[in-house]
Amino acid sequence: MASTKLDKVDRKILEILQRNAKIxxxxxxxxxGLSPAPTLxxxxxxxxSGVIASYHAKLNTAxxxxxxxxxxxxxxxxxxxxxxxxxxxxxNKIDEVIECHHxxxxxxxxLRVIARDIAAYQQLMLDKVNEVPVVDSLQxxxxxxxxxxxxxxxxxxxxxxxxxxxx
Numbered sequence: 581m582a583s584t585k586l587d588k589v590d591r592k593i594l595e596i597l598q599r600n601a602k603i604x605x606x607x608x609x610x611x612x613g614l615s616p617a618p619t620l621x622x623x624x625x626x627x628x629s630g631v632i633a634s635y636h637a638k639l640n641t642a643x644x645x646x647x648x649x650x651x652x653x654x655x656x657x658x659x660x661x662x663x664x665x666x667x668x669x670x671x672n673k674i675d676e677v678i679e680c681h682h683x684x685x686x687x688x689x690x691l692r693v694i695a696r697d698i699a700a701y702q703q704l705m706l707d708k709v710n711e712v713p714v715v716d717s718l719q720x721x722x723x724x725x726x727x728x729x730x731x732x733x734x735x736x737x738x739x740x741x742x743x744x745x746x747x
Contacts, residue, residue: 591735598732603633648695653687656714663714670712676704700707
């Protein structure tokens, strides 16, 4: 697989945009030491290539009334494609499930779930997650405190060209 190098300027753009996606092009260009037109061109190229996938606002969960955050380990009754698809389709319809990862180990999936409070979380588990027909068992891990919650990724110098293709 061939790699393409991100130069120092591209990596700096990505680092800055991960910290502040609302930065103006004028300020971004000043911060990286290029004029606005080439800066905008580089950002567009990073977006078009799929390196920048999207922009999001990070919300304060406590201020919007979401006080419980958990990880949930899920084991399925079967490991065939149909069971996995059934599970994924059901989980994608539950807004409180904010992450879903297919994993190795003692469970099949790990979910990150957020809810208003423990009662709302319990209701969610009973009424929605436990009702998915292929769920065999689940184990909840309530998050007591969070000491690091960074969404900023370390930017490598090289990216496989295969990964830069637009989907």
